[in-house]
Amino acid sequence: KHLFHYNNRTDLNWPALGTTVYRDHPTRHELFAFSLEDMLFLGLSLPGTSRNDEQFTEGAGSNSDRTQLHRDNEEWTTRWFEKYPTDEIKAIVIFAHDAIGETNQPFWSWFAKFIRKDYTNVNILIVHDSHDFDEEAGYLSMENVYLLSVDDTVTPIKIEVDTTATVLLDVFQHNRYETCWCSSYHKPTQLKTNENSICDGACDESHAHCKGSSLF
Numbered sequence: 001k002h003l004f005h006y007n008n009r010t011d012l013n014w015p016a017l018g019t020t021v022y023r024d025h026p027t028r029h030e031l032f033a034f035s036l037e038d039m040l041f042l043g044l045s046l047p048g049t050s051r052n053d054e055q056f057t058e059g060a061g062s063n064s065d066r067t068q069l070h071r072d073n074e075e076w077t078t079r080w081f082e083k084y085p086t087d088e089i090k091a092i093v094i095f096a097h098d099a100i101g102e103t104n105q106p107f108w109s110w111f112a113k114f115i116r117k118d119y120t121n122v123n124i125l126i127v128h129d130s131h132d133f134d135e136e137a138g139y140l141s142m143e144n145v146y147l148l149s150v151d152d153t154v155t156p157i158k159i160e161v162d163t164t165a166t167v168l169l170d171v172f173q174h175n176r177y178e179t180c181w182c183s184s185y186h187k188p189t190q191l192k193t194n195e196n197s198i199c200d201g202a203c204d205e206s207h208a209h210c211k212g213s214s215l216f
Helices: 066-083 102-118 188-193
Strands: 032-036 039-043 091-096 123-129 134-137 145-150 158-161 172-175
Touching: 032 066, 039 066, 066 102, 091 158, 123 158, 145 172
Parallel strands: 039 091, 091 123, 123 145
Antiparallel strands: 032 039, 134 145, 158 172
């Protein structure tokens, strides 16, 4: 509930993107894409195993079949990768709800072949939702792909992209502690009921670092 409504949160002080965000897929209106300077950002629709596809699809009459869902994501990915020459785009960031579950492996198998064929020279970051924080450079044996599993924290993780860098982990750098000082294998969004939390009380705004971040 925090991430999906980030634009309603005045405490984040995020500036306007200053670019056009495309959300023109005929049925999968949750898909999005935009470019900033020499970076491409893609939003995919890959709900996890326990989620019904229709929960993530706004368009009336959208096909909730998982195979069709993957096909729509493949077409969306192909469209935006092919729109920009590889010498124009230096880094690509992909947002996907589920990048490691079995249900969406057909898509990621396709994606790995797609990248190995024509896009091994562009650095790619995949950010997806998980219950625990994790990271993997060289995801699915692709040396230019970095997977970042983001856990259930109440404040956003800070990710910086340096397109002048040549090493994958220098291109994409993240900071989990600048925005949430106590994020470490727990869920600040559940601190109200977690008696054994290592930072009990932090996200009820009793700590200066968390002022304005609690939405309880």
